[in-house]
Amino acid sequence: xxxxxxxxxxxxxxxxxxxxxxxxxxxxxxxxxxxxxxxxxxxxxxxxxxxxxxxxxxxxxxxxxxxxxxxxxxxxxxxxxxxxxxxxxxxxxxxxxxxxxxxxxxxxxxxxxxxxxxxxxxxxxxxxxxxxxxxxxxxxxxxxxxxxxxxxxxxxxxxxxxxxxxxxxxxxxxxxxxxxxxxxxxxxxxxxxxxxxxxxxxxxxxxxxxxxxxx
Numbered sequence: 647x648x649x650x651x652x653x654x655x656x657x658x659x660x661x662x663x664x665x666x667x668x669x670x671x672x673x674x675x676x677x678x679x680x681x682x683x684x685x686x687x688x689x690x691x692x693x694x695x696x697x698x699x700x701x702x703x704x705x706x707x708x709x710x711x712x713x714x715x716x717x718x719x720x721x722x723x724x725x726x727x728x729x730x731x732x733x734x735x736x737x738x739x740x741x742x743x744x745x746x747x748x749x750x751x752x753x754x755x756x757x758x759x760x761x762x763x764x765x766x767x768x769x770x771x772x773x774x775x776x777x778x779x780x781x782x783x784x785x786x787x788x789x790x791x792x793x794x795x796x797x798x799x800x801x802x803x804x805x806x807x808x809x810x811x812x813x814x815x816x817x818x819x820x821x822x823x824x825x826x827x828x829x830x831x832x833x834x835x836x837x838x839x840x841x842x843x844x845x846x847x848x849x850x851x852x853x854x855x856x857x858x859x860x861x
Contacts, residue, residue, distance in 0.1 A: 657735060657739065658738050658739065658742070661739055661742045661743075662742045664742075665743070665746045668746070669693075669746070672689055672753070675689065676689065676753070684756075686755075687754050687755055687756040690751075690753040690754035691750065691754050691756070691828075692750075693746065693747075693749070693753075693754075694746075694747050694748075694749075694750025694754060695750070695828065695829070697743045697744075697746035697747040697750060698747045698823070698827070699835075699838060700743045700746075701740050701743040701746075701747055702819060702820075702838070702839075703842075704736045704737075704739050704740045705787070705816070705819060706816065706842035706846075707732070708733055708736040708737040708740065708812075709812050709813070709815075709816045709842075709846065710842060710845055710849060711729055711732060711733040711736070712733055712809075712812060713813070713849040713853055714729075715729070715730075716853055716856070717849075717853070717856075737787075737790070737794075738791060740787060741787075741788075741791070744784060748764050751764060752764060757772060759772075764781070765781065766781070767782050773825065773826050776821065776822050776826035777822070777826055779818045779819070779821055779825075780818075780819065780826065782818060783815050783819040783822065786812075786815045786818075787815065789808065789811070790808065790809060790811065790812055790815075793808050793809075794809075813850060816842075816846055820839055820843055823839060824839060
């Protein structure tokens with residue numbers, strides 16, 4: 647995965663612009679119109695909630711497509727190029743929605759988050775472990791994207807070793823979502839976490855099973 651090329655740059659820019667417009671509009675609503683604090687908090691809560699699920703979906707898609715890349719199924723279906731592009735797009739588009747998610751958490755004053763508690767793991771008193779895991783995933787994902795961008799300079803072998811981090815990261819972000827999400831326990835949110843998790847276990851098992859030496 648070589649990030650970021652010309653084809654990927656424009657979707658990323660457009661998505662960042664959309665996130666900026668939504669955040670600016672939310673600030674206009676909460677500062678110019680000046681609604682009741684509870685109403686403003688609810689707006690940002692929905693912002694953090696929706697962008698959190700979007701980030702999780704994009705990250706899951708990127709990890710699942712990456713885990714299935716060595717199976718050969720996409721080559722047989724002649725979809726290798728398309729799947730690679732979707733894998734790369736979903737990986738880089740995680741970040742705009744992650745920022746969206748963090749901004750919503752910071753702006754929702756019903757639970758006081760500072761930028762320190764949002765960006766430094768395990769320092770906030772609110773659900774210390776789940777929130778800390780989410781922050782670790784943020785930095786891990788940044789590492790993956792940066793090293794993918796400089797893959798030719800650091801070498802493919804080093805890049806592959808670092809890229810394996812995406813597997814434990816998926817587990818950590820799922821735990822973060824389950825343990826800190828306000829919708830945990832609802833049927834639809836359980837399916838959001840369950841379906842990618844089951845597919846992840848299947849793909850990882852098949853990937854590592856296929857690498858075992860055969861007698």
